[in-house]
Amino acid sequence: MKNNPSSILSPSPSSSSSSSIVAAGQPTCFPTTTPAGNKKTATSSPSSCCNNGSKAGLKRGPWTPEEDQLLSEYIKREGEGKWRTLPKKAGLLRCGKSCRLRWMNYLRPSVKRGHIAPDEEDLILRLHRLLGNRWSLIAGRIPGRTDNEIKNYWNTHLSKKLISQGIDPRTHKPLLSSSPSLLMEPPYNQDHHHHSVVVSDNNNNNIISNNNQDGDHDKPSTSSSPSKRITHNPSSTCTTFAPFHSSTFMQEEDQQGGLMFGGGGDDHMMMMMTDDHADHHMYGMMSIDDDHHDVFSSFFNSLMSTGDAHRDVLINSQNQQQQLLLDLDGHGDGDDVGNLMFSFGSAAWDAPAIIPTTATNDSKGQHFSHQQQKDT
DNA sequence: AAAGTGTCCAACCGCACCGAC
DNA sequence: AGTCGGTGCGGTTGGACACTT
Structure with a gap:
């Protein structure tokens, strides 16, 4: 107002x-002239900022x-x-x-201030759905915008907008959980170590459902739906996603090579990716830790087997980190679009990276780490 | 016109992470 | 391994201003 x-x-x-x-x-x-104008006065903690206890003056x-x-x-x-x-x-x-x-x-000269355009707003929404309140990462994908500005814009505009649309701004899920929509994830075991994965197509038909508990849904479908959605919610703190539709954001990424990876934390990660033809969109979230990379491996193998049979996923261990090589076009030559290697583990996934996968001549792909992401 | 209420956002805080030692 | 300095992040605050009563 x-x-x-x-x-x-x-x-x-x-x-x-x-x-x-x-x-x-x-x-x-x-x-x-008056100190009353200062927002935070002498009540602050002495332990903060530069020199402890020496903020006087x-x-x-x-x-x-x-x-x-x-x-x-x-x-x-x-x-x-x-x-x-x-x-x-x-x-x-x-x-x-x-x-x-x-x-x-x-x-900073590069800081762009002022009105946030609709396309920027759309991008913020999508990145927040992917990354959560990781404002610096979101800001890193929006040229000229600062994390503080995006955070403020989210808190003052977008969260309210989502609420008015009946969407929980924190989870991006409908506020009313009573909806029978198949877009909502099926009930998941709240045990952090029990992994289940569901892939559904645009019509919400399950394509894959991996559940290492009961094995009831481990048969991949041969559906070739152009858009697939994976939800995985191994713990109550993890969220799933709204139905995934093509977006300007993804179209942009597709034009660059069509692979994007999202965020994660110490023990989980989220991802979204497409192949080089942008005809297989996959969107997932799963929990992973050192003891469960085998689950991750089997999940990905199942995932890949549903689309192009030539795709492959390799997991090996290097430098004391689990690494995953995706060869999305199945050529295995490393210079194709969508060939990527990344590592996962607490350090590597603490900061997500969105990675254009064109133009890598390194047959080993690219290895993104927290520091590399920061440096870019 | 004045008081009350709502909104915005710059700036602050505490904490976490990293590298150097 | 522990400590320290430097840096960066997400959450919160509160003054200014717009709007409403």
């Missing part, structure tokens, strides 16, 4: 927040144009990093953390 369109839509990359608002003669929130609250200028000029001159010592060198009475935040979320 409220909203200040001028501030939201402000294209100014340099100082369009409270700073530029002031410059434009509009109301401001930053204090120039450091300025807090909204940044002034002068501070922005000092910070920008210093970073342009000296580069990013060394945030702890930066304030002193730059002549700022701020803690390093505050400087970093200001730069990352506001002053």
Whole structure:
């Protein structure tokens, strides 16, 4: 309701927040004379931020144009990093953390501020469905947007939008669980170590259902439905997904080679992928840990056997991590579209990667790790 | 016009992770 | 193996502003 369109839509990359608002003669929130304007005052924990217990004398609250200028000029001159010592060198009475935040979320030239376009909104929704509240990862896929901005946009707009549509913004599932729709996952055992996998097509017919408990659903179907959905919910904390339809997001990824992997945590992972022809979409989530990579292997073998019989999945162990090689077009030559190797385990899957799979000449594929993802 | 309410979002906090030592 | 500094992340806060009564 409220909203200040001028501030939201402000294209100014340099100082369009409270700073530029002031410059434009509009109301401001930053204090120039009174400490009451500071948002968080002396109640903060002494253990936070840069120097424990030495925050006395450091300025807090909204940044002034002068501070922005000092910070920008210093970073342009000296580069990013060394945030702890930066304030002193730059002549700022701020803690390093505050400087970093200001730069990352506001002053960086690459930061795009203002109205979030419908396609960006759609992308945020889809990435959130895939990744959850991992704002930095979501932001990493949306050029110019910061995690803070996306987080705010989600909390103020998108979550409410989903709720108004009857969708749980946390799980992306219908709020009313009484729906008999087959799109909802079947009841899963809540035991974390009991893995079950269901693949269903667009008509919600199960194509694969692997359940290592009872083996009732381990016969893969030969259905060649163009879109398959895998749900796997080994624990109450894991979520499944809304029906998967083609999207602009996937179309974009498809054009680049058609393989995308999603996120995960210490003991689970989510994934979505297509083959190079974009005619086999698969979307899954499963729990995995060191003791259950065999389940993962069998799951993938079942998965692959349903579509192109030439596809293969190999799992081996290297560098003390389980690694998986996908050869999606079955050529096995490594220079084809969709050939990928990745590792899984707590470290590797702590940060998901979305990986275009074209143009890899490495027959061993690509190995993505947490650090690599951060570096990109 | 004034008071109350709702919304937005920049900035903060605590914590986790990583690498160096 | 443990400690420490640096950095990054997700959740939360609260002042400013818009809207409603």
